[in-house]
Amino acid sequence: MTEAPTLPPFLWQLFQRLRRRGFAIGPMEYEALRDALRAGFGWSSREALRDLCNSLWAKSRREQDVSSALFEQLAPDVDDWHYSLEEADATPASENFPTTPEQPDLKDKTLDESIPKTQSRGGLPPVSLADVQVSERPFVFVPQFPLTYREVAQTWRCLRRPIRTGAAIELDIEGTIARRSRLGVATTVVLQPRRRNMARLLLLVDRQGSMDPFHQFCDEVCTAIQQAGRLEETALCYFHNVPAEGADDQVLESLKGQLFPSLDPVLPQIQPLIDGYLYADPNLLSPVLLADVLQSHAIGAAVVLISDAGAARNRYRVSRLLDTIAFMKALRTYSSQYVWLNPLPKQYWLNSTAAQVARHVPMFALDRDGIQRAVNVLRGHQHIIEKPL
Amino acid sequence: MTSAMAIDLAQRRLNEFQKQCGKYGKAALHLAYHAALSVALNAELLHLLRINFFLDPPEVLPYTVEFEFLLSPLCREIDEGLYEIEPEIRDVLLAGLTQTYDAQRTRDIATLLWQYIDHYSPWADRVELERAQQLTVLNFLNPKKAQQWLATVETEVSRGQAATREWFVAMQEEIENQAQFREINKEKTRIIFELEGVDPKLKSAENLLRRHSTKFAEIASNFALSDISDLPTRRKTIEFQESLDWLRAELENYIERVGLFLVLPDREYLREPMQHRSGFSSDIYIKALNYVKELILDIGLEPEVYQEIEGAVNVLNKILKYK
Numbered sequence: 001m002t003e004a005p006t007l008p009p010f011l012w013q014l015f016q017r018l019r020r021r022g023f024a025i026g027p028m029e030y031e032a033l034r035d036a037l038r039a040g041f042g043w044s045s046r047e048a049l050r051d052l053c054n055s056l057w058a059k060s061r062r063e064q065d066v067s068s069a070l071f072e073q074l075a076p077d078v079d080d081w082h083y084s085l086e087e088a089d090a091t092p093a094s095e096n097f098p099t100t101p102e103q104p105d106l107k108d109k110t111l112d113e114s115i116p117k118t119q120s121r122g123g124l125p126p127v128s129l130a131d132v133q134v135s136e137r138p139f140v141f142v143p144q145f146p147l148t149y150r151e152v153a154q155t156w157r158c159l160r161r162p163i164r165t166g167a168a169i170e171l172d173i174e175g176t177i178a179r180r181s182r183l184g185v186a187t188t189v190v191l192q193p194r195r196r197n198m199a200r201l202l203l204l205v206d207r208q209g210s211m212d213p214f215h216q217f218c219d220e221v222c223t224a225i226q227q228a229g230r231l232e233e234t235a236l237c238y239f240h241n242v243p244a245e246g247a248d249d250q251v252l253e254s255l256k257g258q259l260f261p262s263l264d265p266v267l268p269q270i271q272p273l274i275d276g277y278l279y280a281d282p283n284l285l286s287p288v289l290l291a292d293v294l295q296s297h298a299i300g301a302a303v304v305l306i307s308d309a310g311a312a313r314n315r316y317r318v319s320r321l322l323d324t325i326a327f328m329k330a331l332r333t334y335s336s337q338y339v340w341l342n343p344l345p346k347q348y349w350l351n352s353t354a355a356q357v358a359r360h361v362p363m364f365a366l367d368r369d370g371i372q373r374a375v376n377v378l379r380g381h382q383h384i385i386e387k388p389l
Numbered sequence: 390m391t392s393a394m395a396i397d398l399a400q401r402r403l404n405e406f407q408k409q410c411g412k413y414g415k416a417a418l419h420l421a422y423h424a425a426l427s428v429a430l431n432a433e434l435l436h437l438l439r440i441n442f443f444l445d446p447p448e449v450l451p452y453t454v455e456f457e458f459l460l461s462p463l464c465r466e467i468d469e470g471l472y473e474i475e476p477e478i479r480d481v482l483l484a485g486l487t488q489t490y491d492a493q494r495t496r497d498i499a500t501l502l503w504q505y506i507d508h509y510s511p512w513a514d515r516v517e518l519e520r521a522q523q524l525t526v527l528n529f530l531n532p533k534k535a536q537q538w539l540a541t542v543e544t545e546v547s548r549g550q551a552a553t554r555e556w557f558v559a560m561q562e563e564i565e566n567q568a569q570f571r572e573i574n575k576e577k578t579r580i581i582f583e584l585e586g587v588d589p590k591l592k593s594a595e596n597l598l599r600r601h602s603t604k605f606a607e608i609a610s611n612f613a614l615s616d617i618s619d620l621p622t623r624r625k626t627i628e629f630q631e632s633l634d635w636l637r638a639e640l641e642n643y644i645e646r647v648g649l650f651l652v653l654p655d656r657e658y659l660r661e662p663m664q665h666r667s668g669f670s671s672d673i674y675i676k677a678l679n680y681v682k683e684l685i686l687d688i689g690l691e692p693e694v695y696q697e698i699e700g701a702v703n704v705l706n707k708i709l710k711y712k
Contacts, residue, residue: 017445124516125541127523132531135493135500141508143433144440146452212470213432213456312456345453 007034010074011053017070018057022148025057032056046075059150062142072138145217146367152221153228155371159302159378161199161232170194200233201225202297202335206307207238207282214343218306219282221341221366235297237278237288243305244276244290247326252318260316262356263325264387272333273326298334302378304341306366310353311344320353328361329389339374341366359386399477406461416448421458421474422489425482426498426529428521428563429473432459434505441501442494471518480566499529517556524560528567535564 015030033056036042042052050071058064168191175190203225205218226234251269255261263270274294277287310320331338340363342354349355349363357363362383364370377383406421407414423438424430435455443450458464464472474482486495503526505511512519528535539561 020444124520125538127520127527127538129503129527129530132527132534133496134503134530135497137497137500139437139441139501139504141437141505143436144444208469210456210460212466213435213459215470216433216436217452312460344456348453 007037008076010076014053014067014070014074015057017074018067021066021144022151023057023063023067024059024150029057050075062149066140066142066144069138069140143216143220145220147217147221147371149220149224149228151368152224152371155368155375156201156225156229156231159199159201159229159231159375160197162195163198164193164195165198166193166196168192196232197230198232200297200301201229201231201235202293202301202303203234203236204243204278204303204305205236205238205282206241206305207279207284208240210308210310210312211343213312214308215282217343217366221306221371233297233301235293235301237280237293238282238284239278239307240284241307242320242323242327243278244273244327244330245323246275247271247273247322249319249322252322255318261318263318263321267325267360267387267389270322270326270329272330273323274330294331294334298331301335301337303331303335303338304374304378305338305361306341306343308342308344308354309340309349309357309363311342311349311355314348314352316351316353316356321356324353324357325360325389332389337378337380338362339364339377341370341374360389361385395477396481399475399481402462402478403481406458406463409461410454410457413450413454416443416450417454417458418485419443419448419489420450420454421463422482422486423498424458425474425479425486426495426525427502428525429467429471429518430464431470431472431511433509433511434502435459437501437505438498442497495529499526502526521556521560521563525563525567528564532564532567539564 011033012030015025015033018025033053036052036056042049050068053071054064054067058067170192172190172192175192179187179190203222205222207215211218222236225231226236248271251263251266252261254266255263274291276290278290278293280286280288309324310317328338338361340357340361342349342358342363343366344354345365345367349358354363362374362377362385364374373383403418403421407418410417420435420439420443423442424435427434432455435458439450439452439455442448443454459472463478464474467473486498502522506519506522506526510519512522524535524538527538543561
């Protein structure tokens with residue numbers, strides 16, 4: 001049996017870095033690389049090894065980009081590329097397998113790309129980096145958020161409401177047996193509609209202001225839910241700070257004199273509020289009536305709010321809390337399945353409006369654990385909150 | 390406000406930010422050093438800086454540091470999603486960047502900024518900002534060329550064919566500021582360190598050392614493992630291992646106290662063998678240690694440390710005899 005090859009040390013570093021970036025790889029995948037090398041793959045060149053790592057460890061084009069850039073950062077330079085076939089006691093793939101076409105060298109490509117010349121625009125001449133010493137380091141341009149696309153998609157696929165609907169195309173075995181038993185003759189089989197996930201989702205996402213640093217992250221999460229969540233319908237609307245504004249602040253009269261009042265004493269007096277506008281686009285340029293959105297998309301659907309609820313600036317604003325509670329009361333008349341996802345971890349909610357909102361609404365951090373718990377709540381699992389509305 | 394006061398105030402704000410970021414304070418400040426290179430930044434660029442420079446040890450920063458920086462008093466939002474670091478603070482941050490990191494890091498950041506603009510055109514609708522960013526990159530990579538480019542534009546501006554006069558003046562200031570900045574940077578550093586009661590040379594050595602300490606430990610470990618396998622007997626192996634353990638501990642100790650030899654001006658020849666994974670030449674170690682000795686003599690550390698280094702060199706000589 002061929003002895004296991006000694007892997008170049010940088011591959012372990014690469015493996016660790018990929019794991020740190022959320023790649024779903026473990027000891028099995030590392031072993032797979034060793035096996036592949038033992039079988040003779042990846043020895044012909046630096047690029048062949050890079051492609052092998054990509055094939056085994058990267059599960060999407062984006063992961064491949066990250067993996068390639070990190071490989072180029074860590075792999076020794078071409079001149080120092082001295083892993084030998086004798087040392088590893090392995091047969092080169094090129095001898096046993098058809099030679100793969102020459103791959104373009106990523107490093108050269110990066111170099112070429114890093115010395116471009118801009119176009120003349122607005123009367124300003126182009127700026128050129130020709131003959132300028134630039135860095136040869138390959139950079140990663142794929143964002144690394146606390147949640148990967150795959151994690152979001154996998155979690156939201158658990159939000160299921162299977163209902164048989166549509167044309168009868170699936171064999172109903174029990175029905176067929178029952179019918180044949182009843183009639184005593186070989187009748188035609190019984191068909192039934194296929195089960196479909198009829199779960200619907202309304203996403204309400206806070207934009208601009210303190211949410212600006214989270215735009216990309218929230219977009220990534222929403223895109224993953226929309227594209228890969230396999231839901232019947234996913235509606236997406238945006239708001240700024242609160243979905244509805246203008247709750248009657250007369251109820252706050254009795255709380256005057258308190259610096260950071262809690263709304264618990266006046267909670268029953270707060271009236272539901274659906275006055276206001278949401279926006280159909282992330283730049284908040286296309287307003288749509290909140291009442292219309294709730295009427296069309298919230299009835300019987302799961303509703304998810306994504307907002308920092310004032311935690312990013314660590315502020316407590318009673319008017320914001322009042323508007324939020326008034327809106328949540330209105331939302332409850334359309335749907336009882338709702339959760340709040342906060343892009344900030346829980347320790348940042350302290351002393352801000354977010355901490356108060358979390359007393360009344362199931363609020364979770366927008367991380368792996370948080371979205372799993374949020375989906376469980378939407379599926380009907382119990383979640384204890386301090387002061388339900 | 391005098392310039393000294395402004396620097397003092399900027400420094401205080403940076404200290405505040407560092408404190409706010411808790412255990413990540415120092416690395417968060419280093420991220421701010423990186424962000425200061427561009428004239429304006431957005432959340433996306435800051436994210437790219439973090440994932441390219443602060444995702445792997447020795448400096449690892451969580452995602453939350455990005456919003457803490459952008460929403461901190463160090464930055465002000467000048468347009469939707471566009472932030473600017475206040476000029477006085479930016480100067481201090483850039484000073485920190487050059488003191489803490491080598492020229493290669495500045496080149497890395499500038500290249501990243503260039504590639505980001507080139508690939509994603511985030512400011513395509515703001516031509517003057519885009520050019521300002523590109524010119525800043527050019528200025529950090531090759532100040533002479535940046536000056537030449539600006540001189541070309543000056544002619545066109547005067548003919549009314551190019552951007553507004555205000556833009557040109559602002560950019561000229563930026564370029565000149567950076568040129569002046571390069572000149573006075575050393576002096577500023579000296580003053581700041583004097584205020585802190587630290588010898589600038591020693592401080593600089595310490596900073597450099599911290600950056601390379603992980604690399605050093607890795608090299609020391611590779612060195613030990615590769616050499617042990619060559620030894621013929623068990624007794625010698627144990628003795629050798631003990632010596633190496635001691636040596637490694639000692640060298641790590643020096644790193645903590647003094648700084649790694651990579652600080653030294655002719656570091657190129659030291660860098661070269663590091664790229665070889667097969668082993669690490671003991672000769673290089675001795676040369677390196679001798680350099681550290683010189684450095685220490687130059688800086689003037691305690692005689693005990695000097696003696697420890699002498700000891701390390703002797704152990705290395707012993708190791709060489711085994712070989």
